[in-house]
Amino acid sequence: MGTEIGIAVLVVTVIMVAVVIAKMSSKREERAYDERQRSIVARGFRLTTLVLVAALVAGAYLVDGWTDAPFTPGFLMLAIMCAGIMVDCLYCIARGAYFGLVEPTRRRRTILAWLAIGALGIATGVASIMGQEPGAQLGVQNAPLLLGIVFVILPLAALACGDPEARGDEE
């Protein structure tokens, strides 16, 4: 029952975040991608598709062949989903086309918010693992840990890449 509630909360949260982001994006016209950034996003999608296909095939073999794995197939699917998100976002961040984390006017605030959400997710995930029986498999109820890791790595990558609008010479 706890798992079902966890999944329901996760789905509702993801939908709410998606709606909020979509509304914010429509209000802020200056956040639209320009043609160079759209081409970067498109290449990011292509790379992500290839990575996801490879990861899903490898994951399918892993699930079939590793009977006493320390995680459930559901957790593996979530891990692959998070890997896909990270590949796409890291590619875009590295090339300066991922708004929210690279937009100059909101960059620092957004990075701090993402780090806070990530730390919360990791703390929640670790707490849920510590609350499980010893030797219990990681399952979809541990999703906050995965999402927390994503929410920490992406802003750290944005910080490491620096402000894209400050890159290159300005004469």
Added chain:
Amino acid sequence: MRKARARKGLSQAELAKLVGVSRQTVNAVERGDYNPTINLCIAICKQLDCTLDQLFWDE
């Protein structure tokens, strides 16, 4: 393109705003790191009062 922009007294950020792209994109075009679409080329030419040949045709 950089010279033409300098003649007009525009910064990369100002030109970028005028043609509706990011400063990074203008910088990439100037450095030859990005091939702009014909629409962006035309927009840049209009803002810099140049022809496509003058800005984008290498002899």
